[in-house]
Amino acid sequence: MKPSERALKVIAFEDRDKWQGTQHSGRMIDWTQWKTYLPELVCRCAEAAWKSGQVFFGIQFFGECWTSVNGNDNFAKYGEVSGAKRCEDSKLNDCNDLSTTACTGVANMNYVYQIVALRECNFDKDICGFEQDKNDTFDWTRLQGSTRSVDTGPTGDNTSGKGYYMYIEASQPRVQNDNAKISHMVTLSGQSCLKFSYHMYGSNIGTLRVTLSGGVIFEKGGDQGNVWKTFQTRLKGTGSRKLTFEGICGDDWRGDIAIDDVMIYDCQV
Numbered sequence: 473m474k475p476s477e478r479a480l481k482v483i484a485f486e487d488r489d490k491w492q493g494t495q496h497s498g499r500m501i502d503w504t505q506w507k508t509y510l511p512e513l514v515c516r517c518a519e520a521a522w523k524s525g526q527v528f529f530g531i532q533f534f535g536e537c538w539t540s541v542n543g544n545d546n547f548a549k550y551g552e553v554s555g556a557k558r559c560e561d562s563k564l565n566d567c568n569d570l571s572t573t574a575c576t577g578v579a580n581m582n583y584v585y586q587i588v589a590l591r592e593c594n595f596d597k598d599i600c601g602f603e604q605d606k607n608d609t610f611d612w613t614r615l616q617g618s619t620r621s622v623d624t625g626p627t628g629d630n631t632s633g634k635g636y637y638m639y640i641e642a643s644q645p646r647v648q649n650d651n652a653k654i655s656h657m658v659t660l661s662g663q664s665c666l667k668f669s670y671h672m673y674g675s676n677i678g679t680l681r682v683t684l685s686g687g688v689i690f691e692k693g694g695d696q697g698n699v700w701k702t703f704q705t706r707l708k709g710t711g712s713r714k715l716t717f718e719g720i721c722g723d724d725w726r727g728d729i730a731i732d733d734v735m736i737y738d739c740q741v
């Protein structure tokens with residue numbers, strides 16, 4: 473494939489010893505720990521793509537992470553390369569489209585990954601690929617039934633009353649202004665809307681803040697009653713954004729904040 477037709481044109485970083493000098497990550501391919509090195513490389517590359525707002529990224533030549541400012545469009549345009557393909561997994565076996573393990577391309581060959589954008593999550597089965605933030609005080613918890621404190625938190629989820637939801641537990645060791653964030657990549661169509669349900673019951677409720685790539689789209693503080701409420705809003709723009717739910721603790725333990733039934737969907741004007 474000619475470089476001009478490459479779907480992912482930009483090398484984000486490489487672990488291959490100063491390839492063209494500027495993009496070296498400071499780390500080297502670890503052939504002795506290849507089995508653990510490769511999945512870890514895929515994660516680092518996914519993070520680099522995520523940070524630049526891309527959902528496509530590729531691993532090439534065993535230790536290179538490729539992405540592109542136009543990768544989403546380019547990959548849709550050019551798709552897969554035809555002809556000889558060579559990609560290998562962490563046991564150096566051949567990979568294909570159906571491989572479920574981490575894979576890399578050999579020289580001049582991207583093995584392309586797609587970060588799956590959120591469409592709908594009711595938290596009943598799992599957390600749908602939401603990521604717990606590490607640069608906060610604590611984590612959101614997935615729970616079924618009542619939270620462990622009385623006079624705060626829901627007694628069941630919003631979906632059916634019997635399923636799971638996510639919440640921040642405000643009891644000890646939490647103190648005021650402790651925060652927990654979970655995020656998911658979303659893809660905006662230009663007609664996208666966000667809908668989610670929240671439960672903010674208790675005399676010490678702090679704040680629930682929802683951001684889209686940093687911009688605040690919802691913020692509410694204090695007791696909202698012992699009920700699930702639903703919020704919906706239009707999301708302007710197109711392309712990839714990072715949707716983040718941030719729960720912030722109030723001034724005492726009656727401050728459990730819960731969310732459920734998060735949905736990104738197309739809404740006509």
Ligand SMILES: [Ca+2]
Nearest residue numbers: 594629631636
């Ligand atoms: Ca649920």
Ligand SMILES: [Ca+2]
Nearest residue numbers: 605608610611
């Ligand atoms: Ca966290």
